[in-house]
Amino acid sequence: MRAADTYGVSDGLPGYFDVAGAVRMGAAPTAAAGPGTAVSIPTGGMLPPGADAVVMVEYTQAVLDGTIEVIRPVAPGEGVVRADEDAAAGAELAPAGRPLRAQDLGMLAAAGLATVTVHARPLVTVFSTGDEVVPPETAELQPGQVRDATAAALAALISEAGGVPAAGGIIPDDAAVLETALRGALGGSDMIVISAGSSVGVRDETAAAVSHLGPPGIWCHGLAIKPGKPTLLAECAGVPVIGLPGNPRSALVVFRLIGMPVLRRVGGCTQAPAEPVLRARLDRDIASASGRLDVVQVRVSGQTASPVFGLSALLSVLTTADGYLIVPEDATGLDAGTEVDVTLYR
Amino acid sequence: MRAADTYGVSDGLPGYFDVAGAVRMGAAPTAAAGPGTAVSIPTGGMLPPGADAVVMVEYTQAVLDGTIEVIRPVAPGEGVVRADEDAAAGAELAPAGRPLRAQDLGMLAAAGLATVTVHARPLVTVFSTGDEVVPPETAELQPGQVRDATAAALAALISEAGGVPAAGGIIPDDAAVLETALRGALGGSDMIVISAGSSVGVRDETAAAVSHLGPPGIWCHGLAIKPGKPTLLAECAGVPVIGLPGNPRSALVVFRLIGMPVLRRVGGCTQAPAEPVLRARLDRDIASASGRLDVVQVRVSGQTASPVFGLSALLSVLTTADGYLIVPEDATGLDAGTEVDVTLYR
Numbered sequence: 001m002r003a004a005d006t007y008g009v010s011d012g013l014p015g016y017f018d019v020a021g022a023v024r025m026g027a028a029p030t031a032a033a034g035p036g037t038a039v040s041i042p043t044g045g046m047l048p049p050g051a052d053a054v055v056m057v058e059y060t061q062a063v064l065d066g067t068i069e070v071i072r073p074v075a076p077g078e079g080v081v082r083a084d085e086d087a088a089a090g091a092e093l094a095p096a097g098r099p100l101r102a103q104d105l106g107m108l109a110a111a112g113l114a115t116v117t118v119h120a121r122p123l124v125t126v127f128s129t130g131d132e133v134v135p136p137e138t139a140e141l142q143p144g145q146v147r148d149a150t151a152a153a154l155a156a157l158i159s160e161a162g163g164v165p166a167a168g169g170i171i172p173d174d175a176a177v178l179e180t181a182l183r184g185a186l187g188g189s190d191m192i193v194i195s196a197g198s199s200v201g202v203r204d205e206t207a208a209a210v211s212h213l214g215p216p217g218i219w220c221h222g223l224a225i226k227p228g229k230p231t232l233l234a235e236c237a238g239v240p241v242i243g244l245p246g247n248p249r250s251a252l253v254v255f256r257l258i259g260m261p262v263l264r265r266v267g268g269c270t271q272a273p274a275e276p277v278l279r280a281r282l283d284r285d286i287a288s289a290s291g292r293l294d295v296v297q298v299r300v301s302g303q304t305a306s307p308v309f310g311l312s313a314l315l316s317v318l319t320t321a322d323g324y325l326i327v328p329e330d331a332t333g334l335d336a337g338t339e340v341d342v343t344l345y346r
Numbered sequence: 347m348r349a350a351d352t353y354g355v356s357d358g359l360p361g362y363f364d365v366a367g368a369v370r371m372g373a374a375p376t377a378a379a380g381p382g383t384a385v386s387i388p389t390g391g392m393l394p395p396g397a398d399a400v401v402m403v404e405y406t407q408a409v410l411d412g413t414i415e416v417i418r419p420v421a422p423g424e425g426v427v428r429a430d431e432d433a434a435a436g437a438e439l440a441p442a443g444r445p446l447r448a449q450d451l452g453m454l455a456a457a458g459l460a461t462v463t464v465h466a467r468p469l470v471t472v473f474s475t476g477d478e479v480v481p482p483e484t485a486e487l488q489p490g491q492v493r494d495a496t497a498a499a500l501a502a503l504i505s506e507a508g509g510v511p512a513a514g515g516i517i518p519d520d521a522a523v524l525e526t527a528l529r530g531a532l533g534g535s536d537m538i539v540i541s542a543g544s545s546v547g548v549r550d551e552t553a554a555a556v557s558h559l560g561p562p563g564i565w566c567h568g569l570a571i572k573p574g575k576p577t578l579l580a581e582c583a584g585v586p587v588i589g590l591p592g593n594p595r596s597a598l599v600v601f602r603l604i605g606m607p608v609l610r611r612v613g614g615c616t617q618a619p620a621e622p623v624l625r626a627r628l629d630r631d632i633a634s635a636s637g638r639l640d641v642v643q644v645r646v647s648g649q650t651a652s653p654v655f656g657l658s659a660l661l662s663v664l665t666t667a668d669g670y671l672i673v674p675e676d677a678t679g680l681d682a683g684t685e686v687d688v689t690l691y692r
Contacts, residue, residue: 001661025519026478028489044478044592046490086662094665103664105595106499110492136455143374144392146456151618153452156418173371187356244392248452264620265441274669274690276602276620294490313454317431318449319440323620345447 001038003053005190006073011262014061014069023048038068054079080133084100087111099162099271119268120188124158126151127168129178129196129206130246135170147313149248150195154255158167160346161260163191179209186213190266192241192257195251196230206243210234213241224329227312228254240266247313253324255296276344278323280305286334288327298342305342321345347384348397360407360415367392393426400425425615433457443616444646445508468536470504473514474489475542475552477593481516495661496541500601506692507606509537510615517580526557530585532559532600536612538587539605540568541597542576552589556580559587570638570675573658574600574668577657586612593659598640599670624669632680636672643667644688651688667691 001017004126019037021031029048029341031039039048047054051173059072068262087108088095093111095103100118127338128148128232136147148170151248155165155215171178178194185192196206211217214237221243223231227250232243242259246253261272280298300322310317323344327334334340355361363384375394377385384401385394402425432453433439433577439457440450446464454462456552462583476493482493491629494516501511514531517524522542531538537670542552549576557563560583566590569577573596578589592593609619626644629652634640644651656663669690675679680686 023490025476026480026488026490040678044476044492081657081659084561085448085657086660099692100502101665102499102502103691105467105659106598107661109498110495110594112482112485112487112493114481114483130390131372133373135460136458137460139458142372143460144372146390147458149456152455153448156446156448156451230478246458252449252452257655265492273692274624276622277621278620279625301389311427311431315431315449315453317449319453345449346445346621 001051001055001070001074002032002035003074003078003159005036005069006055007308008298009073011071014071017068017070019066021069021242023047023134037110038070052076052080055247080250094296095271097268099269099273119340122163122264122266123166123188124163124187124191124193125136125185126154126158127171127178127181127185127192127194128279129171129173129194131173133170148195149201150244150251154193154244154250157255157260158193159265161257161263162269163263168192173205175205178206179212180272182209186237186239187258189239191263192236192239193255194232194241194243195248196243196246198233207232210236210241210243213237220340221328223254223258226289226292226294228257228295231258235257235346238324249318251320257295263346276304276323276346278342278344280340280342281337282334282335282336282340284325288331288333290332293329294326294327297324297325298340300342300344305340314339318345347399347401347416347420348381348582349380350384352401352416355416355419356551357417360417362409363414365412365414369533375404375550393581406501441617442443443614443620443680445615445619468509468609468612469534470509470511470516470539471512471531472500472504472539473517473524473527473531473537473538473540475517475519475540477514477519495501496590496597498540499594499598500539500590500605500681503598503601504539504609505513505689507609508615509609514538516617519551521551521555528555528559530580532583532585536687537609538582538585539585539601540578540589541591542578542589552659556582556587556589557567559583569600569604570601571603572635572638572640574603574641577604579604594661595664596658597662603641622669622692624651624688624690625649626686626688628653628680628682628684628686630672630682634677634679636678637651638676639668639675640673642673644669646690647686651686664691 006015020037020039022040023029023045031038033051053074055070055074060068060070063069087136093107128151132146133148134145158165162322169313171181216235219233221232230245231254234241240262244254280303283304286296299319308317308321323342325340325342350382352361364411366383366385368386369375378395379385399420399422401416401420406414406416439453447539475495478492479494480491500680504511517527553567564580567578576591577600580587586608590600609645626649629650632653642652643663652661654667669688672689
């Protein structure tokens with residue numbers, strides 16, 4: 001109806017309208033509103049010509065066939081969604097630089113954008129190195145062998161960061177073989193990750209192989225992080241290359257802290273995703289050396305965080321933890337009772 | 347070496363050891379430790395017979411060919427990872443009831459479990475209903491038509507909760523047609539979601555169609571939630587059926603709040619995943635009716651949360667928000683300055 005025709009109406013003094021017709025869902029209105037003339041409309045129907053407001057059916061009553069009384073006034077635009085109210089022509093429907101969320105997809109669909117141009121998922125080739133490393137499906141280990149725990153776990157973190165993991169396989173401790181394998185992967189990969197053998201000298205062999213792959217080469221070799229010190233960061237012919245520590249726990253800690261953000265950038269994500277963080281209170285002291293960032297796994301119960309201590313080689317420290325906290329470089333530890341931010345594993 | 351042989355050694359009084367050989371990575375040791383006899387070992391190598399501890403190379407020095415001096419004592423077990431230290435025989439490697447995390451996959455791989463039995467991803471069939479609803483790829487809308495925004499957005503939420511979305515298509519406002527479509531999907535679906543037409547009477551038609559599908563039938567029809575009041579929850583022949591409100595914003599709010607937890611349960615996930623929650627301070631009042639749970643979208647800047655107000659039909663309220671907060675049933679609103687927990691959209 002016309003809002004102006006409802007001014008001053010009330011329970012005691014209703015306004016009377018002839019009903020000129022009804023709007024059908026999904027169709028153009030066939031009746032028009034006018035002075036003293038209303039049109040029946042379902043929620044979501046198209047506003048008929050002549051009308052500028054909708055009165056809820058609860059505030060009307062049929063008095064005669066084709067006539068209603070209205071007991072509440074409405075303002076112009078009330079009960080109406082303007083055609084440009086959700087998004088005007090020219091409006092940005094979804095920003096670049098972050099994954100499309102469910103509601104973004106809804107908005108794009110509403111605007112008729114059933115396909116959109118997006119960044120490709122980066123392909124990340126994962127190599128494991130070490131004479132002692134054998135595939136996970138190895139049923140019986142020979143003395144001195146370990147199964148490759150890191151590659152499967154890295155694949156999950158790569159997927160979580162929007163990448164596509166590709167298995168580079170297990171490379172023996174031989175710089176020439178490693179260099180050949182890396183060179184073969186360079187053309188088809190958007191990023192390369194090497195979980196390094198941990199034996200003496202192998203670290204340098206990995207660095208040597210990486211340094212031959214192309215400019216600009218190695219950014220840094222060694223980080224002031226625990227666990228994760230023997231980390232290699234490089235860029236070879238435009239491809240980021242990360243050499244991770246040999247033990248699985250250190251490798252996963254470093255990849256989560258450094259590899260995943262790099263990977264997101266490679267995939268066009270400039271806005272870091274929201275992480276589940278819980279504010280909790282430490283239930284015991286944590287020692288830490290100044291000048292080194294410490295990543296400490298914790299179990300969480302209510303608002304209490306309990307550090308999970310254990311050798312850096314132990315994956316169980318990660319599997320039994322609910323999340324981790326960071327002791328910054330300038331701290332020499334955290335006292336029991338300190339409030340900490342725990343980033344929760346999903 | 348044998349730890350006992352290092353007791354009492356120091357910088358001023360080193361212990362002397364013959365080096366009987368070197369352990370090779372990935373192979374059984376070929377030399378043994380004994381009284382006054384050590385074996386060279388790389389990190390990750392297998393402990394040779396006779397040895398019960400490892401001294402770091404930094405605390406040794408070669409003095410003659412085949413002889414070293416040791417300047418720090420070690421305790422038995424030092425520098426050694428026991429075979430059962432990460433997981434003993436019989437230990438639980440990963441708990442049931444939650445998605446496998448990266449570190450769980452690493453632990454399973456380390457134990458030789460390259461394949462594990464998991465819950466199947468639930469197949470969720472999504473129907474859109476309404477004479478006014480047309481597919482998103484419709485280039486030109488006829489008067490009164492709207493594109494289906496909800497199905498694409500629901501598909502994303504279903505994937506996020508571990509399900510596989512299946513497109514049931516757009517069903518006209520006809521109870522018999524809807525019932526036939528639902529019946530056809532019932533056998534092959536683990537869950538059914540209907541985004542309901544919003545026109546008068548359609549809500550009841552959806553309920554009628556659902557009530558004919560099988561026992562136990564409708565659990566409830568109408569929730570004390572805003573937005574999301576006209577929500578239908580049912581179980582038909584063992585399959586959860588959720589009828590969502592007709593407008594996309596309400597549908598997405600309700601599905602996130604109720605549909606995703608139900609879906610996770612259907613998929614065997616009994617432990618709710620960690621959500622990113624931010625503690626922030628409201629920058630204005632929020633009104634709310636007592637006896638109703640309100641879901642309010644907010645923008646977040648630093649530690650400040652600003653409500654995004656707008657008609658419940660507007661998807662832009664969701665697309666411009668960073669997250670949402672909940673005003674509980676027993677509150678009549680929240681004052682500016684109140685500390686709130688904002689669940690962040692990912």
